[in-house]
Amino acid sequence: MRFGYWMPIFGGWLRNVSDEGMSIAWPYIRDLAVDAERHGFDLTLIAELNLNDIKGHRAGALDCWTLAPAVAAVTQTVELMLAVRPNYHSPAQTAKAISTLDTIAPGRVSLNVVSSWWKDEASQYGAPFDVHDARYARTREWLEVLGRLLREETVTHHGTLYHFEGAVMEPKPSRQPAVYMGGESPTAKEVISAYGDAYVMHGDPPEVIATKVSDMNARRSALGLPPLRFGVSGYVICRDTEEAARAELSRILDVHASPEAYASYRDFIAGSHLESEVTLREYSVSNRGLRAGLIGTPAQIIDRIRAYEDAGVDLMLLQFSPQHEEMARFGRDVIGHYQQHG
Numbered sequence: 001m002r003f004g005y006w007m008p009i010f011g012g013w014l015r016n017v018s019d020e021g022m023s024i025a026w027p028y029i030r031d032l033a034v035d036a037e038r039h040g041f042d043l044t045l046i047a048e049l050n051l052n053d054i055k056g057h058r059a060g061a062l063d064c065w066t067l068a069p070a071v072a073a074v075t076q077t078v079e080l081m082l083a084v085r086p087n088y089h090s091p092a093q094t095a096k097a098i099s100t101l102d103t104i105a106p107g108r109v110s111l112n113v114v115s116s117w118w119k120d121e122a123s124q125y126g127a128p129f130d131v132h133d134a135r136y137a138r139t140r141e142w143l144e145v146l147g148r149l150l151r152e153e154t155v156t157h158h159g160t161l162y163h164f165e166g167a168v169m170e171p172k173p174s175r176q177p178a179v180y181m182g183g184e185s186p187t188a189k190e191v192i193s194a195y196g197d198a199y200v201m202h203g204d205p206p207e208v209i210a211t212k213v214s215d216m217n218a219r220r221s222a223l224g225l226p227p228l229r230f231g232v233s234g235y236v237i238c239r240d241t242e243e244a245a246r247a248e249l250s251r252i253l254d255v256h257a258s259p260e261a262y263a264s265y266r267d268f269i270a271g272s273h274l275e276s277e278v279t280l281r282e283y284s285v286s287n288r289g290l291r292a293g294l295i296g297t298p299a300q301i302i303d304r305i306r307a308y309e310d311a312g313v314d315l316m317l318l319q320f321s322p323q324h325e326e327m328a329r330f331g332r333d334v335i336g337h338y339q340q341h342g
Contacts (some may be wrong), residue, residue, distance in 0.1 A: 001309050003335055004043030004081070004231075004317040005036060005327060006286075007071070009062040010054045013235060013286040013319045014252050018055070021322035024062050026070065032324055033071045037078050039331025040339065045112055045317055046071070048083035051121045054286050065097060072105035079108050081180060085116040086142035087128050087135065091162060095149040095169045102173035110178040112200070115139045115188065136187045137161075143179065143195040150176055180231065193219040198229035200317060203292025206307040213312035231315035232308055234292025235285050238301055238330055245296050252321075253284050289319050298333040305338060 006013070007029065012020035022028065036044065046068055052061040068082050080101070084094060101109045115135045116122065122129035130138055141159045148155045155167040181196040183189065192199055199216050201209060213230050220228050239245040282288050292308075294301050294316075305316060320326035 001305060001313070001338070002042040002315045003040060004045060004079075004315055005041050005323075006233075006317065006319045007044050007046045007067070008032070008323045009047060009064070009067065010049075010052050010286075011059060011061075013054060013289065013321055015054055015284050015286075016254055017252055017321070022324075024060050028324070029062075029067070029071070030074055032327070033075050033078065035324070036327060036331075037075060039327055040335035041078060041327070041331070043079040043081055043110075043315070043317070044071070045081045046083060047112075048085055048088075048114065049118070049121065050125050051118070053118070069101060069104055072101060072108070075105070075108075077108075079110055080105060081110045081112050083112040083114055085114050086138050087116050087122065087130065088125070091142050091146040092149060092164065092167060092169065095146055098150065098177055099169065099171055099173050102175075103171070106174045109173065110180060112180045112182075113139060113143065113196075114181075115183065115191075132185065133187050136183075136185075136191050140191050140195065143191075147176075147195075178229075182233075189216065189219060192216070193223060193225075193228075196228060198231055198315070200231040200233060200315070202288040203232050203234035203290075203294070205291075205293065206304075206311040209308060209313060210311035217312075229315065230313045231317050232292060232313050233287055233289065233317045233319075234294045235287075235289025235319045235321075236301065236326065236330060237295040238298060238326065238333060240297065242296050242300065249290075249295055286319060294318070298337060301334055302338050305334075 046064045048064040051057045052059040149169040157164045178197040180198045181192045182200045237245045
């Protein structure tokens with residue numbers, strides 16, 4: 001199992017807690033990235049949203065593609081999974097950015113390709129917004145062009161959305177970046193099966209995840225492609241006792257948030273085709289993080305991780321609050337013991 005963490009570019013993950021003791025200032029982000037390697041984390045996801053959908057639209061949010069080179073420069077081993085939304089980025093400019101980042105962090109750059117759901121943000125930032133199936137059509141063509149630019153000497157492409165005539169993109173990266181994708185609609189799964197390297201899921205119970213892994217493996221096999229890798233996203237509450245963990249859970253679910261903190265809830269529900277309902281209670285924590293069930297003592301959390309591993313998962317992509325302190329605890333009490341005992 002590999003362990004990854006979400007870079008806290010929004011200043012936290014909790015909609016009901018205004019101050020989580022986490023900063024978006026560079027010294028905090030820098031120290032977190034450096035210490036994460038020491039704590040045993042293998043990967044960081046740097047998400048991409050121009051508006052802060054957790055703390056409210058007026059709260060600050062960092063830009064993924066500006067932050068990434070700085071994180072690359074101060075780390076040695078961690079994989080940098082950079083979120084990218086095709087409606088905001090040209091595939092050619094993205095290929096050039098990947099190529100340049102690879103000179104800073106050779107072989108450590110990967111992509112989290114997100115088919116953007118947020119109409120209000122796109123309107124504010126002047127980006128095109130596609131309805132559900134149309135945005136996956138964009139993602140499909142975008143990935144096709146990006147892959148060619150990263151592999152081929154010269155690229156000519158005349159498609160529905162993108163047109164390139166004799167494009168040259170040098171230097172090539174030291175390796176092709178892995179493409180991580182998520183999505184629950186039939187259309188999303190078709191695109192992921194054809195173009196992804198890894199499927200990242202929200203943290204449903206291990207038995208549900210095992211069914212999803214089996215389904216995606218069957219889709220992949222039908223296309224004659226190598227097996228996918230699988231990740232699960234989740235929010236961690238690790239404490240010395242189960243009672244202490246449950247007390248912390250009750251604290252973060254005390255729903256007294258301002259209207260601004262929930263401004264994107266209806267947009268998210270309306271813009272996504274989900275397999276199961278997301279309640280307002282679940283929305284209190286970013287990305288449905290509580291569904292993973294990573295709440296309890298170190299031993300209980302390790303047991304849960306092993307259940308995910310048995311289901312076919314090889315990456316846990318985790319959120320913590322406050323991030324610095326809780327990642328240190330997780331590294332010491334969970335990753336250390338997990339690795340020690342195989």
